[in-house]
Amino acid sequence: MAEFRIAPDLVATENEKRAAALKADYDALGATLDRRGVDIEAVMRKVSEFFVAVPSWGVGTGGTRFARFPGTGEPRGIFDKLDDCAVINQLTRATPNVSLHIPWDKADSRELKAKGDALGLGFDAMNSNTFSDAPGQAHSYKYGSLSHTDAATRAQAVEHNLECIEIGKAIGSKALTVWIGDGSNFPGQSSFTRAFERYLASMADIYKALPDDWKLFTEHKMYEPAFYSTIVQDWGTNYLIAQTLGPKAYCLVDLGHHAPNTNIEMIVARLIQFGKLGGFHFNDSKYGDDDLDAGVIDPYRLFLVFNELVDAEQRGVSDFNPAHMIDQSHNVTDPIESLINSANEIRRAYAQALIVDRKALEGYQQDNDALMASETLKRAYRADVEPILAEARRRAGGAIDPIAAYRASGYRNKVAAERPASVAGGGGII
Ligand SMILES: [Mn+2]
DSSP: OOOOSSOHHHHHHHHHHHHHHHHHHHHHHHHHHHHTTOOHHHHHHHHHTOOOBEEGGGGSOOOOSSOOOOOTTOOOSHHHHHHHHHHHHHHHSOOOEEEOEETTTOOOHHHHHHHHHHHTOEEOOEEEOOSSOOTTOSSOOTTOSTTOSSHHHHHHHHHHHHHHHHHHHHHTOOEEEEOOOOEESSTTSSOHHHHHHHHHHHHHHHHHTSOTTOEEEEEOOSSSSOSSEETTOSHHHHHHHHHHHOTTEEEEEETTSSOTTOOHHHHHHHHHHTTOEEEEEEOBOSSSSOOBOTTSSOHHHHHHHHHHHHHHHHHTOTTOOOEEEEOOOOSSSOHHHHHHHHHHHHHHHHHHHHTSOHHHHHHHHHTTOHHHHHHHHHHHHHSOOHHHHHHHHHHTTOOSSHHHHHHHHTHHHHHHHHSOOOOOOOOOOO
16 A cells, blocks of 8 residues: 555545535436447546556656746655655556656665555656766767767767666666757758668667567657757657667657647557557647647647547557656646646546547548538537546545645645755756
């Protein structure tokens, strides 16, 4: 049993206040869905088995390249971060895994594993960092890492990724996510072809060290920190990487890493079709890689992504098991509240996608009935599935209203008393 920082009694008391209203709402929604031929209990079960990993770096306050405004009671290191992650899971019961970033989260592996076990948390994909220089490292990544012109710098970057695999093996992770900032700021600065050749050779070295039961995720990002060209700039390049490296290599789709208006759900469908969808970094964006909270700008797009995932799940696509992770930056909110809400929004999109009438949709597609095909999706999207999400949380021991329970707990003020205020600084969020 996990050692929860928020008293289970408080969650129970908060839930009692809301139990009768939830029952009424759940029964009413159940009746509505029943008329559509949907079993609310089946949807609720699927939702309660859906989990999304929280990024360790997400529980600290983020920032931009202009400034960072620290919050109160910010975690001082990975063990505080894990405490915060456990609160998110305690209340949502949707986030039992944490994704670590090395070297930010570097600590004794046995202590990490013991802390995770004590809090009821597991570890999702490991993330390497060769987009900034760690103190004392021999070679700088200013001009790149895995694709650097200098062999010793590339070797250092490969070695760092191998270290991430070793740490991951010790704590029960089964995947490595590689995102690099390599690219160029001036036309002519870098040879597109030779830089990509160097990158692929470095990645092949990392791939060779990957345990058989691990996956390698490569993450594309259109621009930033390089502003003219980026080595892994889009899903096409990402697909080439996964194809070149081998069967354990997959593409990771970060929703914020595309040009505005890109049809991301279609990219997802393509990667599923060719067996290379590794997983997601969920977030939302308005202009670029804004790293806003999942579902706050375009919840319909999030739904359309999940529509593809549920379609694949229900078609029984083989070896279909994408990783679900959040990757966003919380600059003006309490990060714990943002992550609670985001986990909820991601589950909401999944629940809505589960109630799409897929037989009707297929018929409208076959008959070229564009309007009714679209309406079939919108009908599912318009359903208020919050009672399903709340009931899934309640039955798993979480909070019917997790934000309200979190605020009632006073957790932030309590940890602020133990954790001295951090200094303001740069962004440092991907
Ligand atoms: Mn990401």
